[in-house]
Amino acid sequence: MVRALTSNGTTPPAIVKEAMGAFNLLRDYFEGAIMVDAQARITWMDGRYRRLLKLAEGFDPVGLPVEQVLPHSMLRRVVETGRASLLDIMEIGERQLVVCRIPLKDESGTVQGAIGFVFYDNVDYLAPILKKVEQLQRQLSRAQAALDRERSTKYSLANFVGVSDKVTELKSQIRRFALRDGPALILGETGTGKELLAHAIHQASDRADGPFVAVNMAAIPEALLESEFFGVAPGAYTGAEKKARKGKFELAHGGTLFLDEIGDMPLSIQAKFLRVLQEGEIEALGSNALKKIDVRIIAATSQDLDQLMAAKRFRADLYYRVAVLTVQVPPLRERLEDMAVICERLLQDTPRSEDMRGWIIEPDAIGLLQRHDWPGNVRELRNVLERAAAIAPSEVLDFGVISRAMPQLLERGQVHLVRGDQGGLAEVKDRAERDAILDALNRSKGQKAAAARLLGVSRSQFYEKLKRHDLAL
DSSP states (O other): OOOOOOOOOOSOHHHHHHHHHHHHHHHHGOOOEEEEESSSSSSEHHHHHHHHTTTOTTOOOOOSHHHHHHHHHHHHHHHHHHOOEEEEEEEEEEEEEEEEEHHHHHHTOOOEEEEEEEEEEEEGGHHHHHHHHHHHHHHHHHHHHHHHHHHHHOOOOSSSSSOOOHHHHHHHHHHHHSSSOOOEEEOOOOTSSSHHHHHHHTTTTTTTTEEEEEEEEGGGGGGGGGHHHHBOOSSSSSOSSOBBBHHHHHTTTTSSSEEGGGGGGOHHHHHHHHHHHHOOOOBBBBBHHHHHHHHEEEESSOOOOOHHHHSSSSHHHHHHHOSSSEOOOOOOGGGGGHHHHHHHHHHTSSOOOOOOOOOOOOHHHHHTTTTTOOOTTHHHHHHHHHHHHHSSSSSSSSSHHHHEEEEHHHHHTTSSOGGGOOOOHHHHHHHHHHHHHHHHHHOOOOOOOOHHHHHHHOOHHHHHHHTTTTOOO
């Protein structure tokens, strides 16, 4: 049953006629229809829609605001925006209706009303589509979770392995700095674990629940730095995206922004960076709007910033901004007593055959490792252990395996693998072990307990080796 328009209906008759034509053409394909005017007042309702809504026989909805009859209707939004909603699910009580809403416009394009159709009163018809949407939602959720994991800390202070006095002091300093919220600068050679410590500071701070965004300054082309850090406004330049793109500062809002190798930051952006640190505001590329940001800066570098400042390649005012709290990470050669525990930790992550229970590194191999100066620090040590594991005939990494994994020691004459009349491998190992013991005693100034720590063996083992090599000093 089609009810005629009353005086409350303001939709022009010509548009109504076209809408009714569409209604008559499609009526076999939907379960009901409703029309509203430019003020979202009901001007007409299909009899089937009335029965679907269980309206009383004497109730006349014409002239009423659509929300008074359909509390969850979006027809008013369609009228206000002029944009169709071609497929949607509307709830009425405990029922879910699949609906379509189309604006009604005159020849000039002015919206004069809207018409809505109920295609199905059972969403089971849409099961394949809903299943696909659910699958896409799961994929989106997994992608978002992966992105969140990338922006969270991967390491804690426990991951920085060591028992030496220098490491104990360093960890104590990191814990104190984590309680502060000022910028921190981590100095140290390549491979010493600067990024790991940045993660640890963030995780132990009040910002632990916020994002951790890491940027390697040496990995970003200079032309892209501004947009990478400050973001891009829609249509900022030819070819720019129509949507705004957030920069690293905005992504790190409420958390920590880690700047690895800050010494490589070009002078062209240092002034803008300094202003952000001073004002706490960013301005996206192509935008005039300022955004407040709350970010803690942790920077790291293996370069000598004093030399860079002297060469006018790094601004002194920026240095004093980022170096409020300074951490100096000791190189591996200055904490050789940590060698044994570091190797054990690294070997836990080193791949092995399924029939192996785990890697075992012998004390004489530890002693050999302690005779290297490690310019690449822990990163270099990891590579050596992985190389040794690849060539080892069993799960035991002994002197011979490590020596073959470190040909640079042979080249420099630090280890002498002799053949022929100078003895076999056993004698070579004995001589190398004796040399390692003497070297440890020399570096520890005769302190046997300290020498044992340097070699990564217990005191009882150390005394046994002293006796065996006739070194009971």
